[in-house]
Amino acid sequence: MLEKLVRKNVLELHPYSSARDEFMSVAEIYLDANENPNNWEYNRYPDPYQQKLKAAIGEWRKIETKNIFIGNGSDEIIDLIIRAFCEPGIDSIVTLNPSYGMYKVSADINNINFRYFPLDENFNFSPIQLLDFIKPNDKIIFICSPNNPSGNIFDKVNIVTICKKFNGLVIVDEAYIDFAEEAGMLSEIGELDNLIVVQTLSKAMGAAGIRLGMAFMNDYIVKILNKIKHSLQREYCDPKNRIRAR
Numbered sequence: 591m592l593e594k595l596v597r598k599n600v601l602e603l604h605p606y607s608s609a610r611d612e613f614m615s616v617a618e619i620y621l622d623a624n625e626n627p628n629n630w631e632y633n634r635y636p637d638p639y640q641q642k643l644k645a646a647i648g649e650w651r652k653i654e655t656k657n658i659f660i661g662n663g664s665d666e667i668i669d670l671i672i673r674a675f676c677e678p679g680i681d682s683i684v685t686l687n688p689s690y691g692m693y694k695v696s697a698d699i700n701n702i703n704f705r706y707f708p709l710d711e712n713f714n715f716s717p718i719q720l721l722d723f724i725k726p727n728d729k730i731i732f733i734c735s736p737n738n739p740s741g742n743i744f745d746k747v748n749i750v751t752i753c754k755k756f757n758g759l760v761i762v763d764e765a766y767i768d769f770a771e772e773a774g775m776l777s778e779i780g781e782l783d784n785l786i787v788v789q790t791l792s793k794a795m796g797a798a799g800i801r802l803g804m805a806f807m808n809d810y811i812v813k814i815l816n817k818i819k820h821s822l823q824r825e826y827c828d829p830k831n832r833i834r835a836r
């Protein structure tokens with residue numbers, strides 16, 4: 591099912607392949623990449639798959655590293671998911687209203703139609719009504735839980751119902767989950783292929799300056815997002831740790 595959701599051009603994309611991809615040894619410094627030979631904290635290109643960081647996050651959030659994707663803040667992850675899965679001018683995105691405004695901005699940047707599903711007077715929603723609202727071209731539903739700005743967390747059972755009945759991706763933005771009394775959706779990642787949970791150190795640790803967004807998802811989606819991110823970054827990590835996106 592997931593493969594059918596990916597944009598054709600992304601599915602067919604060959605990630606950027608540098609000379610380093612073919613170099614199967616370890617070098618102190620890659621001079622052909624113009625890395626600065628004077629060793630200091632920032633002279634090497636970093637590991638584009640952030641394996642050490644993912645290992646630490648995996649331990650913290652109790653999830654396998656293959657299910658983790660890291661972004662430059664969660665806003666970058668939201669944008670990348672839209673770019674990977676939504677066809678400009680054709681596909682559409684649904685979000686609850688009121689909710690976090692960045693989903694619409696990212697949709698507008700990518701020329702993706704955007705539809706609001708109104709929350710009720712208790713800032714809640716009925717899964718049946720939300721599913722009735724869905725149209726064939728809807729590719730993504732954004733659910734911010736706990737919701738910004740209303741602060742309430744949505745019923746897990748309702749979110750699971752949406753995931754099971756919706757043929758697209760359900761992105762649950764858990765930026766504020768560390769301040770909630772109930773657990774979020776992370777435990778469902780292995781069960782629901784179309785669920786993506788997005789969190790951020792900006793709120794979890796009050797560390798917005800680090801720009802570290804974390805997303806948890808089926809490993810197939812991680813590979814798709816890596817294909818795009820890898821094409822934007824050159825890979826000069828330790829080759830023995832390299833993971834192929836193809």
Ligand SMILES: Cc1ncc(COP(=O)(O)O)c(C=O)c1O
Nearest residue numbers: 663664665690738765790792803
């Ligand atoms: C609900 C929600 N999601 C995501 C973000 C973006 O966080 P980041 O700093 O990781 O881009 C915010 C920021 O305010 C937010 O309120």
